[in-house]
Amino acid sequence: MSLVISLGVVIALLLLLGLALTLKIVKQYEQGVLFRLGRLAGTRGPGLRTIIPFVDVLHRVSLRIVTMPIQSQGIITRDNVSVDVSAVAYFRVVDAVKSVIAIENVHAAINQIAQTTLRKVVGQHTLDETLSETDRINLGIREILDVATAEWGVEVTLVELKDIQLPDSMKRAMARQAEAEREKRAKIINAEGESLAAAALGDASDTMMAHPLALQLRNLQSLVEIGVDKNTTVVFPAPLMSTIGELGAFLSREAAAAALPPTPHPVDLAKTARAPGNGSSSLPQNN
Structure with missing residues (x-):
């Protein structure tokens, strides 16, 4: 009886082993490549597949990325x-x-x-x-x-x-290059700003030349801005170019006056006429 049981167990194990060798599972993301006696026998899709033990060899290949x-x-x-x-x-x-x-x-x-x-x-x-x-x-x-x-x-x-x-040396060189590039861009932007500012100042000067009262209004605005600081500075605004022109005319007049000879005073002329030895003096007459 024990021999029969042992034989049944052995047969069951052999069946399980043969079943394991015969049945293969191919997953959904795989594809099986079947070789029979070393020759290609085709491919097998996903699912439960059967092969011949010791005759077929199934290679499962993943198709995922x-x-x-x-x-x-x-x-x-x-x-x-x-x-x-x-x-x-x-x-x-x-x-x-x-x-x-x-x-x-x-x-x-x-x-x-x-x-x-x-x-x-x-x-x-x-x-x-x-x-x-x-x-x-x-x-x-x-x-x-x-x-x-x-x-x-x-x-x-x-x-x-x-x-x-x-390399570290290349990183430092690239950092210097980037810094120089930014400095160049900053200088270009600054120069463009100066050019725009000069053009705007030229337009403003043309407007002030056409409207003289605009300069006075600008002076008053400057006084208001100075007065905000609550300081003791006293400012007398005056048009700069006209002041320089008046000062130049004054200096020219003074120089011309200094170059002329001095004019004699009438009192000095009378004293010269009465002086002795002068040929023009009159002598007493005898009757």
């Missing part, structure tokens, strides 16, 4: 600047048969070719292009990877530069 980080690469740009660039690539299998037959390990192969492509593409650009034109670099890397991996049944959907590390 895979995120693969590309480790940092030491790259020399076209203008001989050493940078460390890391990126991330997104790809998915579109042909499960090719991904199993055409290449041994598709993930490792894509990782290696992504590193070499990153180094090649970034090395063809200058540092400024690498920092400012990342979209174009990403597109170039993706196109090269897409062509190389098409034979493996893989589609590269996206490549993005993740981090760009610069």
Whole structure:
């Protein structure tokens, strides 16, 4: 009796083992590639699938998008600047048969070719292009990877530069360049402001020349602004140009008057006529 029970247990275990070897589950995001005696026997979709034990081999391939980080690469740009660039690539299998037959390990192969492509593409650009034109670099890397991996049944959907590390000396040089650029822009803006201010002052002077009372109103406004500070300064406004003109005319008159000879006084002329020895004096007459 015990022998029969033991034999039944062994048979049950063998059936369970055979059932486990015969039934395979392919998940919704997977596709099975079936090999029978080493030859391709087709693909199997999602669900419960049966195979012949020890005859069939089923490889399940994931069709989901895979995120693969590309480790940092030491790259020399076209203008001989050493940078460390890391990126991330997104790809998915579109042909499960090719991904199993055409290449041994598709993930490792894509990782290696992504590193070499990153180094090649970034090395063809200058540092400024690498920092400012990342979209174009990403597109170039993706196109090269897409062509190389098409034979493996893989589609590269996206490549993005993740981090760009610069040497400290280059960071300081770029900081100085940015500071100089901002100073240049500040000087240009200041010069443009001076030009606009000069044009506005010219228009204001033309208005004041056409309307003389406008200058007086401006002087009164200046007095009001000075009086706000509550100081003891006394201001006598006067048109500057007219004051300078009057001062010049006064100095000219004074110089002309100083250059003329002095006019003799009438009293001095009488004293000269009565002086003895003068030929014009009269003598007493005898009758």
